[in-house]
Amino acid sequence: MKKPSRQIRDEIARLQDQLKQAETREAERIGRIALKAGIGKFEIDEAALLSAFEEIVDRFRKGGGSRPAKAPATVPTGASSDVAEQS
Template sequence: MKKPSSKIREEIAKLQDQLRAAETREAERIGRIALRAGIGEIEVDEAELQAAFEEIAGRFRGGKEVATGRKNPSGGRTGGEATSTLTYGAGAGSADEA
């Protein structure tokens, strides 16, 4: 027996609520981690910060690019340009600073 459209709409609404809740949990988790890393204290454009997060996500996905709806998800850089790596925490200094 097929479901009536009203039941399908109810299921969609429940799934949308679940999605919002999951996204909120994920955002809070990422936000806490970013704050502990000191990101909240850095003056940086949101587009640059998003590009940096996309690079990090790509690194943890094993280099697989994910479509973000942007023409160039690398924040305006092309494949031939070098990127810098930021290091935070105990390993942030040079070897001879210890």
């Protein structure tokens, strides 16, 4: 049996709300982690920060997120080197 369009619209609205809530939870989680890492202590250009996050995503997709023990930490442009020393 086909669903009436109103029921489909209601389901879409419900799913959009669920998506918004899930994205909010994810953003809060990532924000808390970033603050723990010290990212709130200095100004970082949004484009540089986005680029750094994209590099992290690539690293986790390719190698499971682990890095060699002696690998130097990369510091995004405009970031303090204190972050690399904290990791």
